[in-house]
Amino acid sequence: MSDLSQRLQDYLRTRLSAPDLVVAGLARIPGGASRETYRFRARYAGRDRGLILRRDPPASLIETERTTEYRAYEAFHGLGLPVPEPIALELSEGPLERPFFIMEEVEDCQTGSIMSPDPFGPHAAKIGQQFFTVMGKIAAADPRDVGLGDFEGEQDIHAVAAHEVARWEKVVEEDEIEPQPIVRAAIRWLKKNPPPPAQKISVVHGDYRTGNFLYDAGGDIRAILDWEMAHLGDPLEDLGWAIDPLWSGGNPLVGGMLPRDEALALWEKASGLKAEPVALHWWEIFASLKGAAIWMSAAREYAEGRNTDPINAFSGWYTLAFHNHVLAQKLGAGS
Amino acid sequence: MSPEIPTILQFSLQRLAGGVGEHGAAFAAGQVGLIGMMMTLSAKEYERGADIRHTENEDMRALFGELAGGVGDAALKARLEEAAGSKDESLRISALNANNYALRRLLTDAQIYAEDHGAQDAQTRIWAVLKALAARRLVSLGP
Numbered sequence: 001m002s003d004l005s006q007r008l009q010d011y012l013r014t015r016l017s018a019p020d021l022v023v024a025g026l027a028r029i030p031g032g033a034s035r036e037t038y039r040f041r042a043r044y045a046g047r048d049r050g051l052i053l054r055r056d057p058p059a060s061l062i063e064t065e066r067t068t069e070y071r072a073y074e075a076f077h078g079l080g081l082p083v084p085e086p087i088a089l090e091l092s093e094g095p096l097e098r099p100f101f102i103m104e105e106v107e108d109c110q111t112g113s114i115m116s117p118d119p120f121g122p123h124a125a126k127i128g129q130q131f132f133t134v135m136g137k138i139a140a141a142d143p144r145d146v147g148l149g150d151f152e153g154e155q156d157i158h159a160v161a162a163h164e165v166a167r168w169e170k171v172v173e174e175d176e177i178e179p180q181p182i183v184r185a186a187i188r189w190l191k192k193n194p195p196p197p198a199q200k201i202s203v204v205h206g207d208y209r210t211g212n213f214l215y216d217a218g219g220d221i222r223a224i225l226d227w228e229m230a231h232l233g234d235p236l237e238d239l240g241w242a243i244d245p246l247w248s249g250g251n252p253l254v255g256g257m258l259p260r261d262e263a264l265a266l267w268e269k270a271s272g273l274k275a276e277p278v279a280l281h282w283w284e285i286f287a288s289l290k291g292a293a294i295w296m297s298a299a300r301e302y303a304e305g306r307n308t309d310p311i312n313a314f315s316g317w318y319t320l321a322f323h324n325h326v327l328a329q330k331l332g333a334g335s
Numbered sequence: 336m337s338p339e340i341p342t343i344l345q346f347s348l349q350r351l352a353g354g355v356g357e358h359g360a361a362f363a364a365g366q367v368g369l370i371g372m373m374m375t376l377s378a379k380e381y382e383r384g385a386d387i388r389h390t391e392n393e394d395m396r397a398l399f400g401e402l403a404g405g406v407g408d409a410a411l412k413a414r415l416e417e418a419a420g421s422k423d424e425s426l427r428i429s430a431l432n433a434n435n436y437a438l439r440r441l442l443t444d445a446q447i448y449a450e451d452h453g454a455q456d457a458q459t460r461i462w463a464v465l466k467a468l469a470a471r472r473l474v475s476l477g478p
Contacts (some may be wrong), residue, residue, distance in 0.1 A: 015459035030365025038358075067457030115476065177337040178432070179439035182465050186445060303338040308346040317338050317376060318474040328469040332462030 002026065004096065006047040008040070008053065011095040012102075015088050018044035026053075034228055035066075039105055050105035051087060056098040057307060065093065065228070068152065072129070072227035075146040081134055082213075084223050106223040109214035112256060113289045117249045119210060119256045123219030128257025129266060131213065135242060136270025139202045139235035145181040148203050153232030157198040164286065165190045173295040175300040182324045182331075183296070186289045187217045189331055195282035198234035199273050206230050209239045210247040239267055239275060240283030246291060246322055288326045295320035336472070339428070340377045343400070346472055376474060387471050388431035389423055395438040396421060400462050402457055411448055412422060414441055 009023035021044035029037045029171040031050075038053040056066060066089070085104040093099065112119030112127075120127050143149045154163035157231045169187050172180070206229025215225040243254040243263065264275040299316025301307040338346075347370045366436040400419035406412040418441050423434055442461065449457035 027360075028362035030362050064341070179436050179443065180437050181443045181446065182469060184443050185465070188447070189449065224436055227423075299337045303345065305346065308350055308351070310343075310347065310366065310373050313338055313343050313373050314369060317373075317380075318476070321336075321469070321472045321474050325469040325473055326460070328466045332466045334459070 005040070007096055011090070012042060012044075012088075016042075016044065016092075020044055025128040034226075037212075037213045051109050052084070052105045053096075053100055054103070055100035056094055059097075063211050065135050065152075066099050066101055068230055069226075071148060071151075072205075072230040075102060075148050075203070076138065076141075076224070076227075079137075079141060079146055081137060082130075082223050083227075084225070090092060092201065098312075100333050102285070109216050109222050111212070111214060111240075113208045114209075114211050114247050114249050115250045117256070119249065120215070120219070123215065123254065124257050126219040127221060128216055128253070128263060130295050131242075131255065132255060132263045132266035133270045134221065134224060135205070135208055135238055136267040136273075138205060138208075139200075139267070139271035139273060140239065141203060143201065143232055146203065148230075148232070151230065152203075154205070155201050156233075157201060160198050160201065161195050161282070161286075162191070164233060164237065164290075167288075168290050168293040171297055174276050175293070175297040177300055177301070177303060180292070180296065180324070183289065183292045185331060186285060186292070186327045190282070190286055190289065193282065195234075195236075195279040196276065198236070199234050200235065202234040202235040203309055204231055204237045206238070206241075210242075210257070211243070229294065234283070235273060236275070236279055236283040237286070239264070239326050240280060240287040243288045244284065244291065245326055246288075247317060249291065283326070287331060288323045288330070292320055292323040292327065295323065336380060339432075340380060343373055354457060366467060372476070376476075379475070383416075384428055385426050388435050389426065391468055391471065392423055392431065392434050392438055394464050394467065395442055398460060399438075399441065399445065402449075405454060405457060406445075407452075408448060410428065411444060415445060425458055437466060 005023050005026040008026065009021060013019055015022045021042055024043060026038055026040040029039055034057070035054040036057050038055070040051055040053065042049045042051050054066070054069075055214055067251070070086055070089040073083055077083040078084050078098045087102040087104065089101040090096070091099045143151060154160040167185065172183055172187065204223070205227060207225070207226050212224070212226045213221055214225065215221050241261065245257050249256055254260050257263070259276065268275055295315040298312040299320065302312035302316060351370065365371045380424065397421050399415040403412050403415040403419060406415060418438060421434070423431055425431070442464070446458070446461045448454075449461060
């Protein structure tokens with residue numbers, strides 16, 4: 001048994017009041033540069049549970065709050081949405097050297113790769129209908145009703161867009177390795193062309209997209225994952241992010257799932273909100289800017305040796321170039 | 336392109352030599368696959384890197400030469416004229432990058448000036464260069 005496995009077993013025996021608990025099969029899962037993710041079995045009291053450990057890495061892609069992610073899992077699992085059941089949150093560094101949380105493993109599922117032009121095959125439409133409907137339900141929820149009224153984020157519908165631009169401009173300022181004239185131009189455009197006020201303040205998942213949910217062989221979405229960037233904000237932020245062309249892998253269907261109009265209609269029906277074109281255009285530009293900022297951050301983590309996961313090098317090359325191209329095409333239209 | 340190829344090669348070697356397998360086969364396979372992809376992309380970048388940077392630098396210099404005459408700000412005009420007359424004296428990536436970064440910063444300054452002064456034609460020309468720059472830097476995952 002590895003040291004990590006032993007320490008995890010010791011922790012869970014106390015935490016779950018299960019002195020006979022045995023941890024088996026602990027193995028790290030690829031991906032997820034912002035958290036170290038492990039799969040394992042916990043056998044106790046006649047049960048054999050598949051669980052997931054998410055531990056802070058020595059350095060992360062974006063400094064995210066594991067408390068935020070854990071509370072989002074609690075809130076939306078409790079609301080009956082497809083979200084894994086959270087099991088334990090540990091903020092101290094004692095048990096496993098770094099903060100972590102544990103949640104249920106949703107088994108016998110897969111994710112859709114953004115590198116595939118047809119990631120969902122014959123299930124694309126069915127999955128897309130669920131994907132945009134669940135996103136709409138997240139937007140419809142009142143943050144206070146789900147216990148997230150104190151989440152980070154701007155709560156003034158007139159100020160939320162500027163708040164988000166400032167948040168990501170700060171990341172650009174801190175993590176820009178080489179001058180990024182297109183990113184800088186996008187920030188100026190977003191500031192000079194503010195969107196209409198938000199229709200409401202909602203919980204924004206922050207990374208709601210193809211690749212961040214699990215679906216089963218029947219094409220049913222079983223788990224919305226990676227809530228680490230969740231915050232309060234304009235629900236159009238999630239919609240703009242989800243339909244960003246990066247997540248389509250070259251497929252004309254948004255997210256590789258549905259025609260754009262159908263996707264927006266599903267979201268509108270589930271959320272009770274409007275995907276107003278001028279506002280959504282602004283949030284689409286914002287999405288590509290936010291993406292570029294995240295990839296710049298990843299590149300810096302890698303270049304300075306704080307997190308040498310090769311996904312960070314890939315982010316600095318492929319995805320940053322992709323979002324620079326998207327921004328140039330949209331903002332330089334007509335040139 | 337950041338990180339640069341020598342950094343990628345260094346950290347890839349360290350990661351492979353450092354035991355990516357200690358976390359299990361699935362994680363190791365994912366890491367090796369990603370490192371392999373970055374090796375492939377690095378090979379492509381080795382071939383095109385100097386050409387991309389030199390072409391970008393020349394495009395920006397040509398643009399600055401066109402823009403300088405329409406700029407009323409004496410200091411910015413002088414910077415544009417000086418940059419327009421500059422050259423890449425070396426084709427080393429580090430030297431091309433140094434020139435490229437300086438030219439990109441000047442491009443942003445020129446774009447802000449054009450935006451603030453409502454110089455639509457200048458903005459159009461700048462965006463044309465930026466669009467070409469972005470298209471040239473796209474990374475293909477194909478053969």
